Amino acid sequence: MLLLVTAIVQWLHVIFAIYWFGTILFTRMVLFPTLRRIPEHETAVRTEMVVGPARRLTVIASTGTVALGILRGALTGVWSDLATPYGITYLGALVIGLLMVSYITIGWPNGRPVYGKLYVAGFPVMFTLMVAMRFGY
Numbered sequence: 001m002l003l004l005v006t007a008i009v010q011w012l013h014v015i016f017a018i019y020w021f022g023t024i025l026f027t028r029m030v031l032f033p034t035l036r037r038i039p040e041h042e043t044a045v046r047t048e049m050v051v052g053p054a055r056r057l058t059v060i061a062s063t064g065t066v067a068l069g070i071l072r073g074a075l076t077g078v079w080s081d082l083a084t085p086y087g088i089t090y091l092g093a094l095v096i097g098l099l100m101v102s103y104i105t106i107g108w109p110n111g112r113p114v115y116g117k118l119y120v121a122g123f124p125v126m127f128t129l130m131v132a133m134r135f136g137y
Contacts, residue, residue: 006075012068013068020061021123023054029121062104069130086136093129096122 027049035042049055065092073079073090083086 002075003024006072008076009068009072013014013065013072016061016064016068017127020058020065023061023111024120024123055079059105066094066101069097086133089129089133093126093133096126096129100126 031045035045073094078087078090082091100119100122103115
């Protein structure tokens, strides 16, 4: 039964992460550059993205990814392995994930652009750490 629950948690964790990372890639590489070419709509679309359904879905995906990652770690015993390379890698990914979720849910002081750039850069770093965990690091 534990194996089934772990498999379901892992599957949901990956699905939420795919959506979350996909939205980062799509908005930064397709949507925002396109909006810069049609400035009369840029402000309205960007505003809607931070207050409308797009924001809610991103908050759900980001929070779900991190929460399910924590649950997956608990189910697989990471808390007893924190002093190992795997545990240290897990903690690094966890800290980055929690910072990213904090940014997307509550924002950062003064709305400085550097925080948005750190948010976008955080996902590939966190993803790399998660891949490393699959190899025991």
